[in-house]
Ligand SMILES: Nc1ncnc2c1ncn2[C@@H]1O[C@H](COP(=O)(O)OP(=O)(O)OP(=O)(O)O)[C@@H](O)[C@H]1O
């Protein structure tokens with residue numbers, strides 16, 4: 181499979197502040213890659229490095245095999261970008277502004293722009309300045325998608341969108357991927373990315389802490405389990421089950437509850453020795469796995485700025 | 490080669506540009522048309538006093554001291570600095586530059602197209618000033634100055650605006666901060682004016698040669714016609730400012 185984005189030991193420091201530390205990552209053609217991480221993790225830094233808006237301190241990045249610095253024009257021609265805080269000139273109406281951005285790309289079919297705007301429910305006759313935050317975000321989405329780029333690089337694309345439009349956006353991403361486009365999108369929320377992403381990378385404090393397919397991540401996650409037995413079972417019956425260290429029996433020995441990490445297979449086999457009257461297991465929550473990666477990161481930016489101050 | 494940025498910059502600034510050009514031209518026209526009454530005042534001053542005060546009673550001398558000496562070049566310089574600071578620094582501070590530079594355009598070409606719009610506007614203002622002064626030329630008894638000599642002065646006016654525009658654009662490209670651009674350009678403007686006006690008085694003639702103002706009016710185009718050498722100095726200075734700024738622009742991070 182061909183890599184569309186390749187990051188090698190990509191490092192960026194802002195003066196003494198940490199931006200990104202040695203990020204190595206590949207994104208393959210046609211996939212939807214979810215790039216997750218808490219505030220200040222380095223998501224926007226990574227994305228702006230890809231578009232040559234900022235320059236790496238060390239390491240390298242390529243998009244479509246092109247060097248952002250040396251071959252930036254060709255690279256940006258083939259990429260659609262939505263900034264984390266999308267800002268554009270507010271003095272004109274949506275239609276003429278989108279037309280201007282299209283002209284910067286050497287023209288985009290008018291019908292394509294109209295289609296996207298209609299789909300997202302964006303009124304093209306409105307003045308940009310007068311649009312609400314979510315509607316302005318739609319302008320950003322239209323300009324990123326309108327030239328059907330080979331790669332879409334989207335920084336928190338759903339921020340400000342209502343749930344219905346979020347769904348429309350996710351459909352657009354899925355269609356883009358089905359059509360062979362590659363999507364690299366950042367987000368804070370696993371549930372949003374989970375629905376469309378094939379693979380997810382989680383970064384924290386400027387480095388990658390997890391990278392896997394959504395399916396695999398799910399198998400590593402934790403589910404809540406509650407089992408009741410007809411008669412009490414020995415206290416040690418489930419003591420050394422793999423992945424079940426957080427399970428406990430109540431005093432009567434008839435209810436087993438707690439959490440199972442990973443595959444529930446060993447538990448099921450162990451349960452089969454007893455008579456089970458009820459069983460309840462939740463869907464594995466990626467969100468929880470995700471929180472475990474987020475915890476501990478919260479303090480990081482603070483201590484760092486305290487050190488500088 | 491797409492000139493979308495150039496066209497968009499001009500069309501976005503068309504209202505303020507037209508307003509500024511019309512205003513500058515009107516000011517020039519009003520000042521120029523008071524020449525007959527000013528001349529009577531000057532003639533009433535005794536010859537000896539007139540000479541010791543360096544009062545030049547000719548039409549060219551009058552235009553040089555008033556219309557083209559203070560107010561019109563000041564307005565032209567303000568135009569240059571305003572356009573120059575908007576070219577990069579303002580858009581960068583508002584966050585718009587991020588979006589524009591994420592398009593298939595090099596930073597150099599972006600900056601040059603913005604500069605091109607500034608140059609076009611400067612020539613527009615100068616042309617309108619020329620037409621306005623021409624319009625009152627005979628009624629204000631300014632016929633001793635030929636239209637070509639007027640044109641030569643207006644060309645230098647455009648070049649002066651461009652020089653300050655280039656300075657502002659260059660600083661903006663280098664540092665990306667509007668406040669820095671405005672402060673540095675204002676200081677440069679004051680120094681340029683003072684150096685060219687008072688260099689002789691303070692006995693440092695060489696100082697004048699550092700001032701764009703000197704190359705704008707020191708050669709007295711209203712009496713001597715086109716001053717190609719002076720014009721070239723302004724063009725070269727502008728090029729240096731723009732190139733230096735763009736080189737730095739190409740090597741730095743765009744602020745988000
Ligand atoms: N221009 C800058 N100057 C100094 N430090 C910066 C700059 N831009 C980013 N940083 C620092 O780099 C780190 C990463 O920032 P980045 O914007 O990439 O985070 P992020 O993952 O996009 O966060 P968020 O989810 O809040 O958007 C942060 O600690 C931030 O303070």
Ligand SMILES: [Mg+2]
Pocket residue numbers: 223224225264335
């Ligand atoms: Mg961000």
